[in-house]
Amino acid sequence: MSQITVGNVASLVIGLLVMAYVMYCLINQKFWNRRVNGWGTRDEHPKIFMLNIVIGTLIVIWTIVSALLV
Structure with a gap:
């Protein structure tokens, strides 16, 4: 199981922000x-x-998957 790091959290946040823009x-x-x-x-x-x-x-997809797999 992967550990939670600042990089993973930042990647998830960036992915969610881009997803919000695409949905908008x-x-x-x-x-x-x-x-x-x-x-x-x-x-x-x-x-x-x-x-x-x-x-x-x-x-x-790339940012969220990479944050969850690393």
Whole structure:
């Protein structure tokens, strides 16, 4: 069984924060667009929206699984 370390807790917290952002984006159908420094909608930029969701989900899976397995 793995021990609880500061790194594991930090990884879990970061994973949960990214998951909250991805869920917010999915619920509101918006994402943070750095080009205009504001929220962009799914209808305006569908490919970037989906890329944001996919990459965010992969980050969540990676951070949470790595924190639990190490």
